[in-house]
Amino acid sequence: MAERVRVRAMMPPGHVRAPVYLRGKEGVIERPLGAFHNPEQLAYGLSAEKKPLYRVRFRMAELWGETAENPNDTLDAEIYEHWLERL
Amino acid sequence: MASTIHPMSDTDGRRWHDMGGQDAGPVPMEGHDFALWEKRVDALMVLCGSKGLFTVDGLRRALEDMGEDAFEKHSYYERWIAAVNQNLIEAGIYTLEELGTRMEEIAARGPTYGEAQNG
Numbered sequence: 001m002a003e004r005v006r007v008r009a010m011m012p013p014g015h016v017r018a019p020v021y022l023r024g025k026e027g028v029i030e031r032p033l034g035a036f037h038n039p040e041q042l043a044y045g046l047s048a049e050k051k052p053l054y055r056v057r058f059r060m061a062e063l064w065g066e067t068a069e070n071p072n073d074t075l076d077a078e079i080y081e082h083w084l085e086r087l
Numbered sequence: 088m089a090s091t092i093h094p095m096s097d098t099d100g101r102r103w104h105d106m107g108g109q110d111a112g113p114v115p116m117e118g119h120d121f122a123l124w125e126k127r128v129d130a131l132m133v134l135c136g137s138k139g140l141f142t143v144d145g146l147r148r149a150l151e152d153m154g155e156d157a158f159e160k161h162s163y164y165e166r167w168i169a170a171v172n173q174n175l176i177e178a179g180i181y182t183l184e185e186l187g188t189r190m191e192e193i194a195a196r197g198p199t200y201g202e203a204q205n206g
Contacts, residue, residue: 040144042144044148063108
C-alpha cells in the first residue's frame with residue numbers, strides 16, 4: 001500500500017521547490033530518491049543540510065478536477081520531505 | 088487593481104514564474120543561434136558553479152526575484168548575466184566598485200570584441 005501524502009499549502013515568499021499547482025494536493029509516494037542539500041537554502045548562498053526527496057504521484061483528477069481530460073492519468077513530481085504531510 | 092512588482096512579497100503567494108496549470112499561449116518553436124556574448128554568459132555560469140562560488144539554485148532565485156517585468160523587457164542571457172552578477176556580489180567575489188572600474192577600463196578600449204580583448 002503506497003504511502004499517502006499531501007503537499008503543504010503554505011505560501012512563503014521566496015525561492016521554494018514546490019509548485020503552487022501541487023500545494024494542498026494529495027498523492028502517493030512513488031519512490032524515495034535520496035537526500036540532497038536543500039536548494040531553498042543554497043539559493044541564498046547559505047549552507048544547506050540534506051533533505052530527503054521523494055517522487056510523488058498525483059492523479060490528474062486530484063490536480064484539475066474530475067473534468068480533467070484524462071482523470072486517471074498520473075503526474076509525478078519530485079518534492080522534498082519538508083513540503084509533505086503524511087496522511 | 089494596478090499590478091505592482093513586489094518580487095519578494097507577492098501578495099497571493101504565487102510568484103510570477105510559478106505558472107504550472109495556468110492558461111498559456113502557444114509555444115514559439117522557432118530556434119535561433121546564440122551570439123558570442125551569450126555563449127560566454129553560459130560558460131561563466133558553468134565556471135562559477137564548478138568553482139563553488141554559487142549554485143544554479145542561486146541563479147534561479149535571482150531570476151525569480153527580478154519579477155515578470157524583467158522577463159518582458161530583457162532577453163534570456165541578459166537576465167542570466169544580471170543574476171550571475173547578483174550572486175557574485177552577494178558571495179563577496181568582487182565589489183561593485185571593482186566591477187565598475189573594470190567595466191570602465193574595458194569600455195575605454197573600444198566597442199568591438201577585438202578591441203575589448205586587447206587589454
